[in-house]
Amino acid sequence: MISQYVDKDNIRTGYEAKNWKEAVRASGEILKKNDFITEDYIDAMIEMVEDKGAYIVITPGLALPHARPEKGAKENGLSILILKNPIEFGHSQNDPVSVVISFCAVDDSSHSQMLSELANFLRQKENIEYIKKVDSKEKLLNYFKKYDRGGEK
Amino acid sequence: MKILTVCGAGQGSSLILKMNVQDVVDEIGLDADVDNSNISTAKNSGVDLILAGEFHEDALEGFEIPVITVSDFMDNEEIKSKIQNFLEEKGE
Numbered sequence: 001m002i003s004q005y006v007d008k009d010n011i012r013t014g015y016e017a018k019n020w021k022e023a024v025r026a027s028g029e030i031l032k033k034n035d036f037i038t039e040d041y042i043d044a045m046i047e048m049v050e051d052k053g054a055y056i057v058i059t060p061g062l063a064l065p066h067a068r069p070e071k072g073a074k075e076n077g078l079s080i081l082i083l084k085n086p087i088e089f090g091h092s093q094n095d096p097v098s099v100v101i102s103f104c105a106v107d108d109s110s111h112s113q114m115l116s117e118l119a120n121f122l123r124q125k126e127n128i129e130y131i132k133k134v135d136s137k138e139k140l141l142n143y144f145k146k147y148d149r150g151g152e153k
Numbered sequence: 154m155k156i157l158t159v160c161g162a163g164q165g166s167s168l169i170l171k172m173n174v175q176d177v178v179d180e181i182g183l184d185a186d187v188d189n190s191n192i193s194t195a196k197n198s199g200v201d202l203i204l205a206g207e208f209h210e211d212a213l214e215g216f217e218i219p220v221i222t223v224s225d226f227m228d229n230e231e232i233k234s235k236i237q238n239f240l241e242e243k244g245e
């Protein structure tokens with residue numbers, strides 16, 4: 001169930017970011033507010049993109065920032081940030097980004113169920129299209145619940 | 154055969170790619186173990202095939218292991234056609 005990983009405290013919609021760093025930082029702040037990570041983890045997510053490039057933009061319009069567990073992950077968790085205006089991350093194919101889903105994991109494997117649920121959800125293009133445009137967390141939470149119940153709209 | 158999916162940290166995008174590659178492999182009936190890892194350990198992993206994002210193309214240059222790169226990690230059709238092309242070229 002994807003809704004077990006999301007609630008009103010880890011979604012933010014309509015965020016106006018000036019650049020990708022601001023977007024990653026804002027999505028990290030949600031994780032921090034939920035006490036999933038320390039401040040260091042946010043810096044580490046940004047460093048990861050600076051070092052290794054915008055490969056975290058895994059599919060058109062969606063970035064998946066994260067850092068290594070030892071960089072300050074306290075619990076497994078994720079956050080969903082919907083950008084008001086799409087932002088360039090520097091990916092040749094998948095820019096611009098409207099959805100930033102950051103996650104943290106305490107080790108290399110215990111978060112695989114969470115990512116697997118997320119991957120199943122994102123594999124359906126209509127879900128990505130919906131989430132890119134959603135303008136309130138209530139709507140998004142309802143959408144996740146409906147999805148978990150088997151997709152009736 | 155052994156397939157490895159890789160990314161920078163070895164626990165985010167490579168894990169998602171691994172799940173999608175596993176789906177594709179099951180769908181086409183290929184007998185393969187799929188695992189994920191980070192780029193630095195991929196070179197000497199001894200696997201038969203590596204899958205990664207196009208972004209990592211440069212970092213994977215000069216590998217003796219064949220590398221397939223994909224741009225959309227969530228597009229199983231892209232993954233499937235690239236794996237099938239690889240298998241055809243390999244003559245299997």
